[in-house]
Amino acid sequence: MHCYTEGTMQVAERLSGYPEFHLTLIRNSRRPANMKEDPIHGTMLILGATLLRYIVVAGIPFLLFYVLLYKQTGHLKIQQRRAGRKDFLREIRHSLQSTLVFTLMGSLILFTPFRHYTRVYDHLTDYPAWYLPLSVVLALLVHDTYFYWMHRALHHPKLFALTHALHHKSTNPSPWTSYSFHILESFAEALVLLPIVWLIPMHPLGIALFMLSSFVINVYGHLGYEIMPRWFRHTVLFKIFNTSVFHNFHHSKFKGNYGLYLRFWDRLMNTEHPGYEKEYDRVQEQRFVNRKISQ
Numbered sequence: 586m587h588c589y590t591e592g593t594m595q596v597a598e599r600l601s602g603y604p605e606f607h608l609t610l611i612r613n614s615r616r617p618a619n620m621k622e623d624p625i626h627g628t629m630l631i632l633g634a635t636l637l638r639y640i641v642v643a644g645i646p647f648l649l650f651y652v653l654l655y656k657q658t659g660h661l662k663i664q665q666r667r668a669g670r671k672d673f674l675r676e677i678r679h680s681l682q683s684t685l686v687f688t689l690m691g692s693l694i695l696f697t698p699f700r701h702y703t704r705v706y707d708h709l710t711d712y713p714a715w716y717l718p719l720s721v722v723l724a725l726l727v728h729d730t731y732f733y734w735m736h737r738a739l740h741h742p743k744l745f746a747l748t749h750a751l752h753h754k755s756t757n758p759s760p761w762t763s764y765s766f767h768i769l770e771s772f773a774e775a776l777v778l779l780p781i782v783w784l785i786p787m788h789p790l791g792i793a794l795f796m797l798s799s800f801v802i803n804v805y806g807h808l809g810y811e812i813m814p815r816w817f818r819h820t821v822l823f824k825i826f827n828t829s830v831f832h833n834f835h836h837s838k839f840k841g842n843y844g845l846y847l848r849f850w851d852r853l854m855n856t857e858h859p860g861y862e863k864e865y866d867r868v869q870e871q872r873f874v875n876r877k878i879s880q
């Protein structure tokens with residue numbers, strides 16, 4: 586690379602007689618494409634990735650559990666009713682709108698001067714290799730706390746009708762429900778990125794991995810089926826993590842089970858639905874007695 590650069594410079598000097606001018610051109614042409622310097626390109630990239638994430642991560646489980654395998658698995662749904670085409674279309678429409686809001690927030694953080702007020706870092710080598718996955722876990726923990734309190738606020742009667750009622754139109758959720766929010770709730774959901782980039786040094790790749798893992802867990806919560814293996818119930822993990830039954834219960838009962846990833850805040854604040862564990866056992870019994878979905 587060194588020799589190539591020197592050779593190119595000599596050719597430029599010979600050809601032009603104005604070495605400095607050509608050296609500047611060469612330096613500029615060799616500068617890597619930087620998204621920070623091309624916010625439109627960067628924003629389009631985020632939009633594409635966010636759309637793709639929604640279509641693939643929600644679409645594949647929907648295709649499997651609601652179309653291809655429905656005859657074999659339909660009777661194992663957490664709620665026996667099946668949401669209709671009208672519900673799916675409404676959920677997809679609002680989810681696409683949320684996708685735009687999340688893109689705007691990502692763009693604000695990465696491509697505007699706002700970035701100077703965050704702890705976003707540019708080079709993966711700025712931190713040891715293990716820090717990237719750790720930053721994603723820390724971001725999920727911040728999100729869990731943010732979501733619990735935001736969610737409880739949105740259940741306040743004065744805010745509920747204006748914002749969160751739209752998400753609760755889906756009393757029997759499916760993967761498409763995962764991002765189905767009123768636009769005001771979409772902004773409230775996307776705002777979580779601010780405490781994350783203020784508190785935690787995050788590389789853009791870490792932010793992308795956080796958004797991806799968060800959405801995968803979100804789709805699991807709205808899946809309409811429980812897919813946890815049988816042994817999960819008998820470990821301490823069951824007491825720590827939410828399940829699909831946990832969030833499904835929130836959609837069918839409206840009250841209780843406000844948490845996103847962990848049971849921590851609901852247990853601490855005494856907001857966990859008292860029938861949750863019984864309902865979990867009922868769903869798993871129905872599933873493992875029939876043995877239609879493999880462990």
Ligand SMILES: [Zn+2]
Nearest residue numbers: 736740749835
């Ligand atoms: Zn709710």
Ligand SMILES: [Zn+2]
Nearest residue numbers: 752807832836
């Ligand atoms: Zn939900």
